[in-house]
Amino acid sequence: MKIILDAGHGGKDPGAKTFLTVEKDMALNIALQVREYLKRNHEVIMTRLTDEYVSLSERCRIANRAKADIFVSIHLNAHDDPRANGIETFSFPGSENGAALRNAIHLEVMRLLPDWEDRGMKEANFQVLRDTKMPAALIECGFITNEKDERRIHDINVRDTFARGIAAGIEAYREGVS
Ligand SMILES: [Zn+2]
Numbered sequence: 502m503k504i505i506l507d508a509g510h511g512g513k514d515p516g517a518k519t520f521l522t523v524e525k526d527m528a529l530n531i532a533l534q535v536r537e538y539l540k541r542n543h544e545v546i547m548t549r550l551t552d553e554y555v556s557l558s559e560r561c562r563i564a565n566r567a568k569a570d571i572f573v574s575i576h577l578n579a580h581d582d583p584r585a586n587g588i589e590t591f592s593f594p595g596s597e598n599g600a601a602l603r604n605a606i607h608l609e610v611m612r613l614l615p616d617w618e619d620r621g622m623k624e625a626n627f628q629v630l631r632d633t634k635m636p637a638a639l640i641e642c643g644f645i646t647n648e649k650d651e652r653r654i655h656d657i658n659v660r661d662t663f664a665r666g667i668a669a670g671i672e673a674y675r676e677g678v679s
Contacts, residue, residue: 502543502544502671503567503568504539504543504544504545504569504671505547505571505573505633506532506539506546507574507629508531509524509525509574511525511552511554511555512553513554514554516576517578517579517645517646518645519579519646519651524576527642527645528575528577529549531642531660531663532664534661535664535667535668538664539668539671543671546564548560548563548564557628558628560629561628561629561632561633564634564637570636571635571638571674572635572638573606573638573639574630576639576641577643577644578646579644579645579646583648586643587619587620587644587650588610588614589621589623590606590610590621590638591603591624591630591640592630592636592637593624593627593631593637594624594625596630596636599630599638600622600624601636602637602638602674603622603638605671605673606638606667607622607640608673609670609673610663610666611666613665614666617643627639642654642660642663
């Protein structure tokens with residue numbers, strides 16, 4: 502498969518920020534680790550490899566130009582309410598293959614991280630889900646505004662577990678469609 506991995510934000514766009522954590526850095530770290538797990542068996546294209554700004558429309562263009570098979574975007578969540586916590590995964594409303602990809606990723610990640618809150622599999626009209634022509638999913642790897650999630654995401658083993666789950670979900674999706 503040709504897989505686009507999209508690390509959220511970057512450069513002048515930090516994403517969510519707390520005193521300790523910047524979303525763009527954590528998202529890139531997890532995305533690069535997902536690539537490590539997939540690159541033996543797949544062609545993996547990153548929308549960014551470093552801390553650089555890439556617009557949302559450029560991310561979609563990269564994926565569409567490459568005629569990729571799937572698009573997976575990696576983010577971390579934030580909320581005004583510090584109690585909000587856990588993992589949620591999105592696909593574009595009405596996209597059946599997007600939902601299949603989303604579900605496969607979500608279920609594998611939750612299987613590896615059973616002590617995290619499961620916020621479920623959802624639909625959202627996000628640009629990177631809407632303007633990409635292939636099945637697309639976006640995962641929010643916990644809330645950096647929640648003390649417990651934030652502490653855990655600073656553990657490299659936890660980030661690696663997210664990466665393993667995302668990679669396993671992609672493989673499970675491929676087995677489901679082939
Ligand atoms: Zn984000």
